[in-house]
Amino acid sequence: MSNGSTFPPHRRLRGTLLLVLAAVVVVSPVGWLLWRAWSDGGPPGAGRPAASGPSDAASGGQSEGGSGSDGKKGAGSGGTTAPGAGLKGRTVLIDPGHNPHNRDHGREIGRLVDIGTGRKECDTTGTATDDGYAEASFTLDVARRARTLLQREGAKVVFTQDGDRPYGPCVDERAAAGNKAHADAAVSIHADGSAAGNRGFHVILPARVSAGPADTAAIVGPSRRLGEQLAGRFGAVTGSKPSNYIGGGTGLDTRSDLGGLNLSDVPKVFIECGNMRDPKDAAQLADARWREKAARGITAGITDFLAH
Incomplete structure (x- = not known):
């Protein structure tokens, strides 16, 4: 024992x-x-x-920086950035085209303003579908939806108008609003009024302009990048095709006759979300569910641009 x-x-x-x-x-x-x-x-x-160290489940399986499977950051592009943080510290100018009250103020919106390459009307009434759905109502609805989405990502969103003005603002004031806010990106939302059969969206980029109060030298490059991101994401989210009548199938067009672009000091583009005078496009533009997709596409394009 x-x-x-x-x-x-x-x-x-x-x-x-x-x-x-x-x-x-x-x-x-x-x-x-x-x-x-x-x-x-x-x-x-x-x-x-x-x-062991942190598991894939704990880290989301992502590499440092929150990149998603497509290598892009931010919640708008499929990354892992938490809601409310992706665009924190960024300012976005949203410009809802025209104004629902412009039609009652023809004299005021008809006065001419200097856009650098010439003089142009302060603002216009915009177009409408055959059954009377106004472009100004469309742009304001999509802009408000986009604002909600952008604010969820942490962005500060500035509007040029929120249906709270008797008319306008004028195109030079719209550009000045983005400049004053020192916006990181600015998007003017529109819908076109072309002939029936002309379908699809396109994004308008600023041309190189240096005349009078206009000087776009510093914004041409970044505005093109914004426009490319916006066109790609808008098409993907909405399922819409690039314009079949402007831009040669690229969804991009460059113009020097828009005061909202000529007078901007910050990266800025216009998006024509579709053609209100084409019955098929008009049916989409008048559909609230499609307008939500449009807002998501615009938000995703802006988010992608600001993430790079």
Whole structure:
């Protein structure tokens, strides 16, 4: 019979291993992990989980920076940025084209303003579908939806008008609003009034202009990048095709006759979301569910632009 000073073979082996691990601990992090595993009751795999770093589940399986599978950041582009954080610190100018009350103020909106390349009406009434759905109502609805989405991502959103003005503002005031806000991106929302059969959306980019109060040299490049992101995301989200009558299938058009672009100091584009005079496009533009898609597409394009 043993008096307790002699241990079974497996106990002696365990004691020897503990002594070896104790020596390893001082020189190796791995040794520390093994020491903890053995001292807590057995090696990894013996009814206890091995120590490890953050799992894929905890980190979202994403690389540093929150990039999604398409390599883009931000919630608007499929990344892992938490809602309310993706556009924090960014300012976006949304310009709902025209004004529902412009039709009652023809004299005021008809006065001419300097846009650098010439003089143009302060504003216009915009177009409408055959059954009377006004472009100004469409632009305001989509703009408000986009504002909600952008604010959820943390952006500060500035409007040029929110249906709260008797008319306008004039095109030079619309540009000045983005400049005053030091907007990181500005988008003017419109719908076209072309002939039936002309379908699809297009994004209008500022041309290189240097005349009078207009100088677009600094914004041409970034505005093109904004326009490309916007066109790509708008088409993907809404399922709409690029214009079949403007832009040669690219969905992009460059103009020098729009005061809202000529007088902007910040990256800015216009988007013509569809053609109100085409029955098929008009049916989409008048559909609240489609307008929500349009707002999501615009938000995603802006988010992509600001993420790079």
